[in-house]
Amino acid sequence: xxxxxxxxxxxxxxxxxxxxxxxxxxxxxxxxxxxxxxxxxxxxxxxxxxxxxxxxxxxxxxxxxxxxxxxxxxxxxxxxxxxxxxxxxxxxxxxxxxxxxxxxxxxxxxxxxxxxxxxxxxxxxxxxxxxxxxxxxxxxxxxxxxxxxxxxxxxxxxxxxxxxxxxxxxxxxxxxxxxxxxxxxxxxxxxxxxxxxxxxxxxxxxxxxxxxxxxxxxxxxxxxxxxxxxxxxxxxxxxxxxxxxxxxxxxxxxxxxxxxxxxxxxxxxxxxxxxxxxxxxxxxxxxxxxxxxxxxxxxxxxxxxxxxxxxxxxxxxxxxxxxxxxxxxxxxxxxxxxxxxxxxxxxxxxxxxxxxxxxxxxxxxxxxxxxxxxxxxxxxxxxxxxxxxxxxxxxxxxxxxxxxxxxxxxxxxxxxxxxxxxxxxxxxxxxxxxxxxxxxxxxxxxxxxxxxxxxxxxxxxxxxxxxxxxxxxxxxxxxxxxxxxxxxxxxxxxxxxxxxxxxxxxxxxxxxxxxxxxxxxxxxxxxxxxxxxxxxxxxxxxxxxxxxxxxxxxxxxxxxxxxxxxxxxxxxxxxxxxxxxxxxxxxxxxxxxxxxxxxxxxxxxxxxxxxxxxxxxxxxxxxxxxxxxxxxxxxxxxxxxxxxxxxxxxxxxxxxxxxxxxxxxxxxxxxxxxxxxxxxxxxxxxxxxxxxxxxxxxxxxxxxxxxxxxxxxxxxxxxxxxxxxxxxxxxxxxxxxxxxxxxxxxxxxxxxxxxxxxxxxxxxxxxxxxxxxxxxxxxxxxxxxxxxxxxxxx
Numbered sequence: 001x002x003x004x005x006x007x008x009x010x011x012x013x014x015x016x017x018x019x020x021x022x023x024x025x026x027x028x029x030x031x032x033x034x035x036x037x038x039x040x041x042x043x044x045x046x047x048x049x050x051x052x053x054x055x056x057x058x059x060x061x062x063x064x065x066x067x068x069x070x071x072x073x074x075x076x077x078x079x080x081x082x083x084x085x086x087x088x089x090x091x092x093x094x095x096x097x098x099x100x101x102x103x104x105x106x107x108x109x110x111x112x113x114x115x116x117x118x119x120x121x122x123x124x125x126x127x128x129x130x131x132x133x134x135x136x137x138x139x140x141x142x143x144x145x146x147x148x149x150x151x152x153x154x155x156x157x158x159x160x161x162x163x164x165x166x167x168x169x170x171x172x173x174x175x176x177x178x179x180x181x182x183x184x185x186x187x188x189x190x191x192x193x194x195x196x197x198x199x200x201x202x203x204x205x206x207x208x209x210x211x212x213x214x215x216x217x218x219x220x221x222x223x224x225x226x227x228x229x230x231x232x233x234x235x236x237x238x239x240x241x242x243x244x245x246x247x248x249x250x251x252x253x254x255x256x257x258x259x260x261x262x263x264x265x266x267x268x269x270x271x272x273x274x275x276x277x278x279x280x281x282x283x284x285x286x287x288x289x290x291x292x293x294x295x296x297x298x299x300x301x302x303x304x305x306x307x308x309x310x311x312x313x314x315x316x317x318x319x320x321x322x323x324x325x326x327x328x329x330x331x332x333x334x335x336x337x338x339x340x341x342x343x344x345x346x347x348x349x350x351x352x353x354x355x356x357x358x359x360x361x362x363x364x365x366x367x368x369x370x371x372x373x374x375x376x377x378x379x380x381x382x383x384x385x386x387x388x389x390x391x392x393x394x395x396x397x398x399x400x401x402x403x404x405x406x407x408x409x410x411x412x413x414x415x416x417x418x419x420x421x422x423x424x425x426x427x428x429x430x431x432x433x434x435x436x437x438x439x440x441x442x443x444x445x446x447x448x449x450x451x452x453x454x455x456x457x458x459x460x461x462x463x464x465x466x467x468x469x470x471x472x473x474x475x476x477x478x479x480x481x482x483x484x485x486x487x488x489x490x491x492x493x494x495x496x497x498x499x500x501x502x503x504x505x506x507x508x509x510x511x512x513x514x515x516x517x518x519x520x521x522x523x524x525x526x527x528x529x530x531x532x533x534x535x536x537x538x539x540x541x542x543x544x545x546x547x548x549x550x551x552x553x554x555x556x557x558x559x560x561x562x563x564x565x566x567x568x569x570x571x572x573x574x575x576x577x578x579x580x581x582x583x584x585x586x587x588x589x590x591x592x593x594x595x596x597x598x599x600x601x602x603x604x605x606x607x608x609x610x611x612x613x614x615x616x617x618x619x620x621x622x623x624x625x626x627x628x629x630x631x632x633x634x635x636x637x638x639x640x641x642x643x644x645x646x647x648x649x650x651x652x653x654x655x656x657x658x659x660x661x662x663x664x665x666x667x668x669x670x671x672x673x674x675x676x677x678x679x680x681x682x683x684x685x686x687x688x689x690x691x692x693x694x695x696x697x698x699x700x701x702x703x704x705x706x707x708x709x710x711x712x713x714x715x716x717x718x719x720x721x722x723x724x725x726x727x728x729x730x731x732x733x734x735x736x737x738x739x740x741x742x743x744x745x746x747x748x749x750x751x752x753x754x755x756x757x758x759x760x761x762x763x764x765x766x767x768x769x770x771x772x773x774x775x776x777x778x779x780x781x782x783x784x785x786x787x788x789x790x791x792x793x794x
Contacts, residue, residue, distance in 0.1 A: 035107055036256040038099075038229065041087040043080045048090070048099055055101070062096035062600055063295065072599045073298040083288055084252040085116045085184060085273050091289065092230045094121065094248030095312075095337025096597075104227035106136055106144060107258035108219035113147050113157075114188040114261070114269060119181050119249040120289055121335040121364070124342045124373070125151045126236040126244040130158065133187070133247055134254060135233040137223035142167040144223030146232060147189050148247065152367040153178030157189035157198055160223070161215040170215060172198040175208035178367070182289055184250075184281050186270050192260040193219045199260075203281070204270030206263055229254065241593040242339045250289055286360060291335065293358070293782065296600065301734035301751055304657055304780040305630040306587065307331075308604040309346050310358045313338045316505065316569025317584045317605050318443075319345075320353075321380035322576050323388045326416055327353050329584060330362055330390070331605075332377060338602040339593065343374050345392070349417050352626040353575075353582070353608050355781040362421050363392060363408055370406050370423055373397045377443045377505065378405075379571065381455065383479055387413060391457070393442040394427055401439045405429035405459065407480065429459070429474060429482050436461030436472045436487070440502045440529075445471075446479075447508065447574075449545065455479060456548075458488055462502040462529070468493030469503030469527060473548050485548040489523060489539075496557060499525075500532025507572045508543060508550065509581040513613040522581070522611060522619065523550045524560075524570055536560045536570050536585065540619060560621060562697075562716035563747035566590065567606055581611045582624060587735050590749045606747055607730060607737060614743075622742045623728065631659065632779040641770045646762045650775075654758035659776040660729040667692060667725065668765030676731050677704065677752045678759035684752045688738050689763070690718060690725045697727075697740040699748050706753040716744040724771070732778065 037051040046064050047056040058066060065075040079091035092098070115133050123131045129139075130148035137144015143160035150156060155178070158171040172189075179185050179202075188201040196216035199209040225233045232245035253273070261269075274280060291311040296302050307317065313334035320329050326349050333346030345363040348356040363375045376393030383389050387409070394406035404427035411420035431441040436459075445458045458471040470490045474482040488508070491499055503525040512519040524538045537557035543550050560583075561567035569586035587606045589596065596602040607623040614620050635653050638646065662674055673689025675682075687700040697718040701711035718725070718740045728739040736748040762770060 033112075033257040033259040034255060035258045036101070036104065036227070036254075038254045039087060040084060040090045040252050040254070043082065043088050044077055046077060050101060057099050057101050059090070060096065060098050060100070061093070062598065071595075072301060073296060076295065079295070081250060081288055083282070083284070084250070085282065086253055086276060089116075089250045089252035091250050092247045093337070094246050094335065095242055095339075098231035098243075098246065099229040101227040104136060106220060106222055107256075108222065109193045110191065110258060110260040111145065111220060112188065112190040112257035112259060112261040113255070114186070114257075114266070115254040116184055116186050116252040116273070117179065117247070117249060118184045118284055118289060119149060119153065119179055119247075121181065121248045121342075121344070121361075122149065122151060122153050123244065123246070123248070123336060124365070126238070129232050129234075129236060129245040130156060131245050131247050132228060132230070132232040133251065134227065134229050134256070135231075136225050136227045137221075138225065138234045139169050140234070141223070142169055143221035144225060144233070145220060148232065149179060152365070152372065153180065155179055155187060157191070157200060159191060159198070160221045161193075161212070162218045162221065166214070166218070167221060168215070170198070170212045172200055172208055172210045174200060174202070177202050177207040182284055182286065184284065186273065188261065188266050188269075190260040191220070193217060201263075201266045204267045238339055238341055239593050241597055242337055242341075244341070246336065248336055250284070290358075290360070299599065300656070300755065301599065302601060303604045303732040303735045305354070305732050305778045306604045306607060306735060306781075307348055307356050309333055309601070311601050312336070313340060313602045314346060314586070315340065315603060316377055316571065316586050318377045318571040319380040319390055320571060320573045320582070320584060321382070321388050323382070323418070324416060326351065328380070328388070328418060329353075329356075330380075333361060335361060338596040338600055343376060345375050352629055353624060354626045354629045357417070357782065359417050360419055362418075363390065363423070365395070366423070368425065369396060370394050370425060370427060371396060373402070376403070377571075379445045380573075381446045381448055381479075388418065389479055390421065391444040391446050393444065401431050401441055403439070403441045404431070405444045405457070424480070428480050429457070431459075431461070431472075434464060435484055436470065437463065437502060441472075443505045445505075445507050452545070453477070457482060458506040458508060460502065460504045460506050460525070463487065463490060469499055469501065469525060469529075471503055471506035471525070475548070488548065489550040489552070491557065495555075497531045498527060498533035499537070499557065500527035501529025504528045505570055507570055507583075509572050509574065509611065511540070511581050511611050511613055511619065513615060513617070518613050518615075518617045520553070520613065520617065521550065523552070524572070524583075526568060526570065534565055534568060536567060538619070540617075558619070560619070561585075561745045561747050563714055563745075566749060567745070567747040572611075580624070583609050583611055587737070587747055588749070591751075604735060609745070618743070620742045621745055622739055623730070623737075627659070627730075630778045630781050631776040633777040634774070635777050636773065636775040638770070639772045641773070643762050643764060643766065643768050643770070646770045646773060650760045650762065653760055653775060655777060656731060656733050656758055657778040658729075658731040659778055660727070660731070660760075661772065661774040662727045662729065662770070663772040664725055664764070664768055664770050665723045666765075666767045666769045667723070668767045669693075670765045671698070672725070672764030672768050673727070673762075674729070675759070675761040675763065676729065676736070677750060677757045678761055679752070679754045679757035680759070684754050684757040685761075686736065686750050687763075688727065688729055690720070690740070691715075695720065697738065697744060697746065699736065699738055699746050701748065701750055704750040704752060708751055711750075714746050714748055716740065716746055718744060
């Protein structure tokens with residue numbers, strides 16, 4: 001053993017050890033009162049120790065070997081963190097992380113609970129239950145205790161008291177001292193049955209105290225439930241699968257006592273803890289508490305060159321805006337897990353709309369009148385000073401209608417990432433009776449007419465007589481005061497029943513030909529309600545500013561994508577750098593709830609697509625050219641080759657992150673195209689081809705997966721000129737996008753079972769001529785993430 005020589009560093013080290021020792025425990029009398037103590041200092045493994053009983057408990061986590069079938073990635077430990085209050089801590093993910101102790105003898109006469117918590121997000125509060133820090137008991141049975149958070153950071157201790165003759169539930173709340181996100185807070189709750197008194201402390205200070213006179217002398221009713229840490233012990237399940245009433249954030253130093261700590265003892269404990277960080281609350285770097293996409297390393301289905309949240313759930317992307325050299329795109333996001341619930345606005349930032357950086361959630365449900373119950377889809381624009389403004393669907397279930405339009409502005413315009421946003425306190429548009437289908441009112445889309453210096457807003461709704469969908473239109477000169485102008489356009493629900501009762505996500509954009517000689521507007525909607533076909537439909541025509549009406553040039557709506565529901569949730573804008581009209585969409589995931597539970601994420605976006613017109617004034621759709629920024633290597637380039645010559649070149653090319661350009665002619669009578677994700681002996685493969693029998697572009701998924709059978713054939717009508725077919729194919733793990741002659745697209749999802757299903761093969765008549773074939777290897781587009789491609793692990 002080496003001798004230690006104390007210089008200045010040695011003195012500092014000795015003092016540090018002394019301080020750590022002081023903070024690691026409380027007074028001797030406090031130690032004697034401990035009934036349970038979890039330090040969260042394990043830093044690895046799947047178990048945690050109760051230092052009082054010296055028993056180990058399992059840390060439940062979705063990717064634990066004990067919980068997780070080997071479905072999508074290698075097993076991994078819970079989210080231990082090296083930083084904490086006293087040593088390390090544990091990050092609870094909000095849907096799968098919790099700890100249960102089989103037998104815990106809850107103190108009956110006196111109880112204290114102290115714990116350090118740093119919430120990452122606040123739950124909606126299903127069944128009016130707390131998101132528990134720790135609990136053991138049932139409100140229904142009037143027994144045990146729950147200590148945890150509720151909506152918007154409020155927090156409470158709830159107890160089941162009394163006996164069989166006089167049993168009841170009591171609760172004490174934070175008295176206007178909600179917990180902040182992303183910051184450490186020391187919360188303590190005490191109960192003394194002799195006095196019938198409960199007390200709450202925040203960071204060493206008393207914030208509330210209540211005496212329950214009718215329960216003086218009445219103990220806590222014992223519960224036979226397991227002691228649960230990080231989850232309510234009698235929680236609610238969303239969709240029968242996902243645990244709600246879960247804590248989401250970092251936790252450290254949980255102690256349960258069989259005595260009621262005094263005010264002085266709580267203060268002393270707090271002061272001893274913060275000595276470790278220089279007598280101040282320790283700061284948490286956002287990288288330590290965020291959803292880290294690295295937890296999905298090795299997931300062979302998770303896309304890499306499409307915009308995707310760092311984890312958990314997303315639905316439609318929306319509100320694209322360009323400001324100060326950066327593109328911003330937002331999305332509907334649940335930070336509590338891979339399921340639809342408690343929607344926030346997630347946030348990406350990019351220089352090119354392809355390579356994205358994940359940024360902290362921009363807008364969240366918050367206390368107050370505007371949006372306590374959800375932040376739904378909206379849009380963005382620039383105000384008269386060129387500053388970005390967001391328009392949200394603000395959810396407040398205590399109001400009727402419960403959906404209004406809110407306005408949100410950035411806090412710091414000098415921040416290139418616009419991380420922090422602040423809501424205007426009141427809604428700027430509230431639907432009135434007779435203005436559309438009352439109560440169906442969402443997804444504001446705002447654009448500016450620069451010539452007239454006025455803004456217009458569309459809001460999705462239905463007609464007054466429930467005869468179909470429409471969008472209300474408003475105008476404003478200042479973005480805060482809006483004038484209603486009726487319905488911008490109505491279609492015939494009798495003729496087109498698939499358009500449903502309401503329209504969501506209305507969009508109006510200019511489109512033009514490459515030379516600018518043909519100019520039109522495109523009106524895009526997503527049907528909703530009874531009979532709706534949830535696809536993205538459009539009409540071409542003109543917006544008449546005088547009447548505030550869209551005038552279509554064709555009666556029947558048309559599809560942009562023929563993927564049968566995989567391409568949904570549209571949003572769009574005119575790129576101020578290039579003048580292109582660009583559309584963003586969801587690429588739906590198609591998996592069931594349990595599959596999404598075990599994978600830990602749900603849905604992604606499609607590639608941004610440019611909308612324009614051909615020489616005949618028909619809509620064209622093609623991925624934006626910046627997709628080339630996701631290319632890593634050119635794997636193959638050939639031209640004017642036969643099928644056999646081409647396949648000889650393809651034999652050694654494998655991959656699940658690919659961009660493929662295929663152009664051919666002389667396709668003969670047989671279907672002609674390419675197989676992707678092909679396993680040896682065609683055990684698995686997906687075919688992309690042009691079928692001359694019916695002049696359609698097709699994606700055949702009948703053999704895509706041994707586990708998922710009967711996925712069917714997707715198809716789109718394809719007009720072919722000069723006998724030439726041009727296909728752009730983007731393969732991103734489980735996501736497949738196909739563009740035919742820049743006229744139609746097919747979005748699909750495939751989940752090959754075999755890891756070896758990585759091959760490519762051309763097929764068709766012997767007369768088929770491959771005019772051109774280019775294959776690029778693609779890579780991850782996340783500039784601030786270290787996400788390993790799956791093939792690096794092989």
